[in-house]
Amino acid sequence: MTAAEEESVSAAPSDTGGDTLELRDIVKYYPKPGQGRIQVLDEVDLDVEAGAFVSLLGPSGCGKTTLMNVVSGLVEPNEGTMRRGGRDVSPDDLSLGYIFQEPRLLDWKTVAGNIEFALEARGVPESEWDDRVARYLEMVNLDEEGDNYPTRLSGGMKQRVAIARALAIEPEIILMDEPFSSLDEITARDLREELLDIWKQEQKTVLFVTHDINEAVFLSDYIYMMNSNGKMFARRDVSIDRPRQYDDPEIAQREAELYREFHEHVVE
Numbered sequence: 001m002t003a004a005e006e007e008s009v010s011a012a013p014s015d016t017g018g019d020t021l022e023l024r025d026i027v028k029y030y031p032k033p034g035q036g037r038i039q040v041l042d043e044v045d046l047d048v049e050a051g052a053f054v055s056l057l058g059p060s061g062c063g064k065t066t067l068m069n070v071v072s073g074l075v076e077p078n079e080g081t082m083r084r085g086g087r088d089v090s091p092d093d094l095s096l097g098y099i100f101q102e103p104r105l106l107d108w109k110t111v112a113g114n115i116e117f118a119l120e121a122r123g124v125p126e127s128e129w130d131d132r133v134a135r136y137l138e139m140v141n142l143d144e145e146g147d148n149y150p151t152r153l154s155g156g157m158k159q160r161v162a163i164a165r166a167l168a169i170e171p172e173i174i175l176m177d178e179p180f181s182s183l184d185e186i187t188a189r190d191l192r193e194e195l196l197d198i199w200k201q202e203q204k205t206v207l208f209v210t211h212d213i214n215e216a217v218f219l220s221d222y223i224y225m226m227n228s229n230g231k232m233f234a235r236r237d238v239s240i241d242r243p244r245q246y247d248d249p250e251i252a253q254r255e256a257e258l259y260r261e262f263h264e265h266v267v268e
């Protein structure tokens, strides 16, 4: 995806914020050489409640990214609807920020410059840039790094910049596609905790893609489970008090329960 395409995934919010975003009967086919087409999403329903932390969990290649891209508008579904507050909505009606597995920073711009680039693309007045850059870099504990270049940062720091950049445009919904999967587990745990602090403080809605059951249980209010045929076979509440601890036996128990369900539906 080009920078221009990335920028295009966010747009001015409509007046439907505060309601659940409802995807219904989403179907997506991709062309496959020699085989006509393959179905990646099979009549998928998804409810993203305002203010919730929602995860899409499933094995590699099951269609999680495709579904997230339907929300962002990067993928057009063959069938299905997206509704909010009783009305049809398109991705252009949503206020979205996107965080990817790779930070996708511009190496020739400073950390602050990367954030300003996103602000400019969203039409945020230049008079607000300094405040936004300072506020969101501080939020991800990088307030000293604004003048540094991404090439001088660790992987975890780069991902923090990507988070700050997404937050700085002040989106209502943050789409996160396996944002911690390329990091070491120690850094990933730190960032998950920071993300939850920010999510709570800023009252954002998060739609989070992962294939890591432990990560989904640790982070989520509820989890959608997809199988490798592109079907959403369950929605499960996590129902564990926050703040959560990695060594809480309830987390391990919930993880084991979800794993068993996957085994029944995926590993047949």
Ligand SMILES: Nc1ncnc2c1ncn2[C@@H]1O[C@H](COP(=O)(O)OP(=O)(O)OP(=O)(O)O)[C@@H](O)[C@H]1O
Pocket: 030, 031, 040, 058, 059, 060, 061, 062, 063, 064, 065, 066, 067, 211
């Ligand atoms: N543009 C495309 N054209 C053709 N096939 C595609 C395209 N994008 C994805 N696919 C295929 O669709 C299927 C679902 O891909 P998708 O990236 O949505 O899955 P995923 O669950 O996010 O996988 P992962 O966890 O590995 O990122 C895969 O078989 C993939 O190869």
